[in-house]
Amino acid sequence: xxxxxxxxxxxxxGEGVFRxxxxxxxxxxxxxxxxxxxxxxxxxxxxxxxxxxxxxxxSSVIPAxxxxxxxxxxxxxxxxxxxxxxxxxxxxxxxxxxxxxxxxPQLMANYGGxxxxxxxxxxxxxxxxxxxxxxxxxxxxxxxxxxEAYYFPPQLNSYLGEFPITYFGFDPSVTREMVRERLLDYxxxxxxxxxxxRGYRIELGTGWYTPPGVVHAPGSxxxxxxxxxxxxxxxxxxxxxxxxxxxxxxxxxxPDEHKRNIDYVLSLMDWDKNVDLCYRQKYFRPPVPxxxxxxxxxxxWITYANDYFGAKELTVLPGQTVTVHDPAAxxxxxxxxxxxxxxxxAEAAIMLRFGxxxxxxxxxxxxxxxxxxxxxxxxxxxxLVILKHFGPNHxxxxxxxxx
Numbered sequence: 244x245x246x247x248x249x250x251x252x253x254x255x256x257g258e259g260v261f262r263x264x265x266x267x268x269x270x271x272x273x274x275x276x277x278x279x280x281x282x283x284x285x286x287x288x289x290x291x292x293x294x295x296x297x298x299x300x301x302s303s304v305i306p307a308x309x310x311x312x313x314x315x316x317x318x319x320x321x322x323x324x325x326x327x328x329x330x331x332x333x334x335x336x337x338x339x340x341x342x343x344x345x346x347x348p349q350l351m352a353n354y355g356g357x358x359x360x361x362x363x364x365x366x367x368x369x370x371x372x373x374x375x376x377x378x379x380x381x382x383x384x385x386x387x388x389x390x391e392a393y394y395f396p397p398q399l400n401s402y403l404g405e406f407p408i409t410y411f412g413f414d415p416s417v418t419r420e421m422v423r424e425r426l427l428d429y430x431x432x433x434x435x436x437x438x439x440x441r442g443y444r445i446e447l448g449t450g451w452y453t454p455p456g457v458v459h460a461p462g463s464x465x466x467x468x469x470x471x472x473x474x475x476x477x478x479x480x481x482x483x484x485x486x487x488x489x490x491x492x493x494x495x496x497x498p499d500e501h502k503r504n505i506d507y508v509l510s511l512m513d514w515d516k517n518v519d520l521c522y523r524q525k526y527f528r529p530p531v532p533x534x535x536x537x538x539x540x541x542x543x544w545i546t547y548a549n550d551y552f553g554a555k556e557l558t559v560l561p562g563q564t565v566t567v568h569d570p571a572a573x574x575x576x577x578x579x580x581x582x583x584x585x586x587x588x589a590e591a592a593i594m595l596r597f598g599x600x601x602x603x604x605x606x607x608x609x610x611x612x613x614x615x616x617x618x619x620x621x622x623x624x625x626x627l628v629i630l631k632h633f634g635p636n637h638x639x640x641x642x643x644x645x646x
């Protein structure tokens with residue numbers, strides 16, 4: 244069977260829904276939070292030289308920007324074609340073969356494919372203060388800009404790590420010159436740049452939207468993170484939780500001719516957003532209930548009010564069956580419960596071995612989403628909880644935060 248035939252055969256068998264293979268990604272910095280439901284022996288499954296596994300990626304058609312030791316497909320999502328883990332193909336190949344049959348005509352016309360991905364981000368320590376480039380700055384290094392959003396799922400946060408506080412931007416009293424002075428000392432001392440920032444204690448069951456150009460240091464909570472198809476940043480903090488980050492982390496996405504130009508690095512910031520007096524009011528994201536919720540299921544918007552992506556949390560109550568309709572393609576991950584998702588048996592992972600198949604992750608075509616996915620919760624006691632991530636084309640996504 245050719246790859247095209249295999250993709251179309253699996254697509255038909257799943258009635259427009261793919262079952263995905265768990266994709267874990269190591270990072271060479273910081274410490275793993277070990278809340279990814281991965282076996283404790285497998286956090287160094289790719290070798291100690293790669294660092295521990297700290298992320299799980301969903302619905303990804305791009306590789307991780309993870310250095311020269313990373314294989315070229317690291318971070319790419321794979322579709323399970325059978326119960327043999329080796330029988331698989333990438334979601335990227337499926338999008339290229341199925342086009343609008345998978346992601347819908349609007350995303351194909353506007354973006355040429357699937358434009359976002361999501362991940363679980365799992366660090367025991369707070370991450371360094373950093374920003375993601377906007378489209379203009381990213382284009383200079385042949386990449387895309389990267390907006391992102393956060394949601395803090397209670398089901399995966401039985402402990403909150405070492406520092407469950409996230410910094411965003413800088414205090415409104417801070418000036419660009421004060422930030423510039425700290426960056427000039429990047430290779431000379433611990434600049435303690437978060438002394439200039441603002442911290443917010445993480446509240447489980449809520450989230451944030453983070454525009455490109457905003458410097459931020461995520462706290463030590465496992466985070467569900469919808470984002471644009473990019474993996475591009477600039478690290479402004481040179482010592483975080485005692486770990487030293489070399490100058491290259493600051494300028495790895497800076498053109499060669501500007502790598503020693505601190506003023507260019509400063510230009511990567513959206514200064515007005517970084518010192519916005521109303522930052523929390525504009526970018527904090529409490530959940531917004533959907534009007535179709537009833538005594539069998541509850542659905543809430545958890546990522547919304549941006550031009551790039553959205554996400555919902557769906558809860559099917561014990562013993563209930565519902566058919567849920569969406570007017571757009573989406574990826575999803577089960578975080579609690581067991582039952583059925585369309586034609587598939589479904590269950591939240593408890594402890595996965597590296598390379599093992601699972602029944603907790605799916606990608607739903609636009610046509611299947613519109614027709615409705617029938618979901619059954621087979622537990623008598625526990626809810627079945629699913630996080631769903633969309634591109635920018637869901638017409639029901641709220642356009643503003645609650646007042």
